[in-house]
Amino acid sequence: MSGLRNPRPLVLCGPSGSGKSTLVKKMMADFPDKFGFSISHTTRQPRPGEVHGQHYHFTSREEMEQAISDGRFIESASFCGNMYGTSKAAVEQVIQEGKVCVLDIDVQGVKQVKKTDLNPFYVFIKPPSLEELKNRLTARKTESEESLNHRLKVASEEMEYGTSDNFDFIVVNDNLDHAYAQLKTFVEEKVLKETN
Numbered sequence: 753m754s755g756l757r758n759p760r761p762l763v764l765c766g767p768s769g770s771g772k773s774t775l776v777k778k779m780m781a782d783f784p785d786k787f788g789f790s791i792s793h794t795t796r797q798p799r800p801g802e803v804h805g806q807h808y809h810f811t812s813r814e815e816m817e818q819a820i821s822d823g824r825f826i827e828s829a830s831f832c833g834n835m836y837g838t839s840k841a842a843v844e845q846v847i848q849e850g851k852v853c854v855l856d857i858d859v860q861g862v863k864q865v866k867k868t869d870l871n872p873f874y875v876f877i878k879p880p881s882l883e884e885l886k887n888r889l890t891a892r893k894t895e896s897e898e899s900l901n902h903r904l905k906v907a908s909e910e911m912e913y914g915t916s917d918n919f920d921f922i923v924v925n926d927n928l929d930h931a932y933a934q935l936k937t938f939v940e941e942k943v944l945k946e947t948n
């Protein structure tokens with residue numbers, strides 16, 4: 753078998769707009785057979801181009817609340833009035849494929865994962881400053897003014913959690929190539945060498 757045996761998952765956490773998706777995309781392209789995404793559930797509406805079962809499992813609030821109370825989720829959170837979460841089945845599927853399961857979650861999610869027996873690596877993606885974060889989110893053109901302001905408010909709280917002792921590694925996403933090089937080194941030297 754070419755896959756890894758029982759690989760430890762990799763949690764990537766950071767404020768909205770810190771560059772998680774951008775860095776994960778580069779990592780997936782670099783190591784196409786080593787990482788897998790657990791597909792999250794969400795009650796938010798799909799953005800243009802998002803495909804059900806690929807980018808997210810789009811679901812209703814009723815269904816998601818039921819699954820959470822049945823204990824079928826590792827973590828879940830509400831953000832801007834929508835629910836997001838990671839099911840146990842979604843993570844298990846990636847591990848079974850012999851891949852490191854990548855979890856792109858927020859601080860609330862990290863706190864919940866820390867209560868489970870998942871035993872992942874925790875990496876925090878830190879924007880160079882809140883001002884730069886605002887610039888990037890504005891340039892991305894995906895947020896309304898209200899959503900942007902909410903994300904920035906949450907971001908300043910998350911930065912506090914992210915800079916303390918809660919993570920195995922912190923990547924400051926200033927220059928993208930530099931940030932990715934740091935992540936890649938951590939992945940090669942730690943994540944791809946350890947299993948559960």
Ligand SMILES: Nc1ncnc2c1ncn2[C@@H]1O[C@H](COP(=O)(O)OP(=O)(O)OP(=O)(O)O)[C@@H](O)[C@H]1O
Nearest residue numbers: 767768769770771772773774888892925926927928
């Ligand atoms: N180092 C960088 N320099 C400049 N722009 C960047 C850098 N990294 C990411 N960006 C840009 O910043 C924006 C936010 O990045 P991205 O969408 O990857 O963030 P995210 O953390 O995944 O956000 P969300 O949690 O909202 O999905 C994107 O438009 C991306 O192209």
